[in-house]
Amino acid sequence: MTYHVYLVEDEVNLNRLLTSYLQNEGWHVTSFTTGTEAKAAIPQKPHVWILDIMLPDADGFELLGQIKNECADTPIIFISARDADLDRILGLEMGSDDYLAKPFLPRELVIRTKKLLERIYGKMPSTAASPVSDALDISSYTIWEKERRVYHDERPIELTSKELDLLLLFAKHPGQALSRQQILSRIWGTDYFGTDRAVDDLVRRLRKKMPELRLETLYGYGYRMTDV
Known part of the structure; x- marks a missing residue:
């Protein structure tokens, strides 16, 4: 179309x-x-x-x-x-x-x-002629998944590959509690042998670049994105 x-x-x-x-x-x-x-x-x-x-x-x-x-x-x-x-x-x-x-x-x-x-x-019922959106809106942010670009009020945000992967993981599982081990497996792969503190560091960096994200810390477990 x-x-x-x-x-x-x-x-x-x-x-x-x-x-x-x-x-x-x-x-x-x-x-x-x-x-x-x-x-x-x-x-x-x-x-x-x-x-x-x-x-x-x-x-x-x-x-x-x-x-x-x-x-x-x-x-x-x-x-x-x-x-x-x-x-x-x-x-x-x-x-x-x-x-x-x-x-x-x-x-x-x-x-x-x-x-x-x-x-x-993009939100119309899917038909053969209907465009399909790959845009995800979170708070005041827009994620273009295929282009791997993120915008805040039309201004681009520079994210590393893993930061973007983590953002997409949260965006696709709103309100769901994600353990550190789940995040490690999804972002670093199942063969990763490092410490799960890498997750905390990645979340810290994402929060700094995208302060309006509502990322809730679940102490002793992991993280959850709320109010998407």
């Missing part, structure tokens, strides 16, 4: 740049430079709209409202050069799903769009 992304951005050079980044993800991108063009395309119902609310020929908030009236379930990311709390709150209240203030890195928009698409469509 190919996602259809509709981008509304009146700055031509920025429009081309963002379009290129979005297309590099394998998405079909249709771009508009005016509100009038975008309004005419509302009935086509793409998978996601990326909408600049500051347009020369239209009220971006009015356009946002028309999109939601036509198809309330279509996700919208709106962007603006005005980093005003009122704009952000108004857009979110009108039904937008995310907000970006200019200037921003094109890659940040890609990450936010990918995360939104996976959240909206």
Whole structure:
């Protein structure tokens, strides 16, 4: 399944740049430079709209409202050069799903769009045409398992291979008590002959890099991730 992304951005050079980044993800991108063009395309119902609310020929908030009236379930990311709390709150209240203030890195928009698409469509019942998400959300962190990447509020976190393996182990067993021996076997392998203090050191490093993780110490036994 190919996602259809509709981008509304009146700055031509920025429009081309963002379009290129979005297309590099394998998405079909249709771009508009005016509100009038975008309004005419509302009935086509793409998978996601990326909408600049500051347009020369239209009220971006009015356009946002028309999109939601036509198809309330279509996700919208709106962007603006005005980093005003009122704009952000108004857009979110009108039904937008995310907000970006200019200037921003094109890659940040890609990450936010990918995360939104996976959240909206990746949780749909599985069908032959449905995308399958490999993203795991834990607190304010997002883990992309296949890419072996971790983000915190869209910022990457650098983890070692074993730190990431431990994080994935906890993420896939939320609320489950894991003994030190279980963790050793899963992370280091069954032929590991070292001390189980290696587990404590690895957990300590993971806590330092990801302080919002809720890792509970089970004294004399192991660890458990809570409130995922």
